[in-house]
Amino acid sequence: MLVALALPAASESCSRMDHDGQGYVVCQVEAAREPALRLWQDGADGRPLLNFNNVRKALDQSESLEFAMNAGMFHPDYRPVGLLVVDGQERSPIVTGASNDNFGMLPNGVFCTGGARAFQVIESRAFAEARPDCRLATQSGPMLVIDGALHPRFLVDSDSRHIRNGVGVSPDGETAWFAISDRPVTFHEFGRLFRDGLGVRDALYFDGSISRLYAPGVNRADFGRSLGPIIGLVGGTG
Numbered sequence: 001m002l003v004a005l006a007l008p009a010a011s012e013s014c015s016r017m018d019h020d021g022q023g024y025v026v027c028q029v030e031a032a033r034e035p036a037l038r039l040w041q042d043g044a045d046g047r048p049l050l051n052f053n054n055v056r057k058a059l060d061q062s063e064s065l066e067f068a069m070n071a072g073m074f075h076p077d078y079r080p081v082g083l084l085v086v087d088g089q090e091r092s093p094i095v096t097g098a099s100n101d102n103f104g105m106l107p108n109g110v111f112c113t114g115g116a117r118a119f120q121v122i123e124s125r126a127f128a129e130a131r132p133d134c135r136l137a138t139q140s141g142p143m144l145v146i147d148g149a150l151h152p153r154f155l156v157d158s159d160s161r162h163i164r165n166g167v168g169v170s171p172d173g174e175t176a177w178f179a180i181s182d183r184p185v186t187f188h189e190f191g192r193l194f195r196d197g198l199g200v201r202d203a204l205y206f207d208g209s210i211s212r213l214y215a216p217g218v219n220r221a222d223f224g225r226s227l228g229p230i231i232g233l234v235g236g237t238g
Contacts, residue, residue: 013066013233014215019197022189023182025218026198027067029233031118031174039071039086039136040230041079048078050226052214059234066233067215069165069178070207071111072140073103074228082124082139083110084229094139096125102205105153108141109204110134117173121202138229144168144191144203154188161186165211167231168194168203178231180213 114135
């Protein structure tokens with residue numbers, strides 16, 4: 001059963017959504033607010049920020065954190081596994097090879113903002129060839145939705161379930177949706193949220209099992225394991 005997402009009002013970033021019997025929080029960012037989207041890895045001291053509290057402390061006093069979530073896989077020292085671009089500066093290079101983990105379940109991809117379109121999800125090898133300009137970019141894998149199709153390795157009857165989060169982009173590149181499940185879901189269920197529930201043609205998996213969301217508008221503040229890259233939307237005071 002499909003329950004359509006009630007689009008947030010201008011003052012709201014996140015809302016709850018049910019799709020095929022599973023609950024999610026979906027945070028929506030429109031193109032006009034792309035400059036308010038930020039990607040964090042390290043603090044002013046050069047050390048990984050690790051959690052949402054440290055991200056909030058890193059903001060100016062006039063700013064508030066509307067929502068934030070982990071934004072890609074990371075090594076034991078919390079450095080990103082693949083590409084990371086922050087404010088146009090490459091902090092970590094792109095990785096295009098296959099591997100046995102989720103990141104290397106090709107095709108994987110890159111979420112890019114501030115380029116030719118406000119938001120894009122681009123397959124990693126195509127990204128490496130085209131080298132589009134991005135204000136922010138983070139690489140992860142696998143792709144959830146590729147040109148309107150689910151990743152070919154997703155199984156309807158899979159028994160692998162985790163709390164999962166990721167990002168999808170509208171076909172015109174004007175809207176990005178950041179989603180996280182309330183309960184453990186399969187890759188197939190999570191991909192269908194983006195393809196069928198949100199009408200997304202390209203979506204990227206961020207992570208599972210360690211997935212976290214800070215979204216005070218829906219009374220959610222997940223804590224637990226430390227995180228690598230973190231993405232979030234910054235607003236003014238209040």
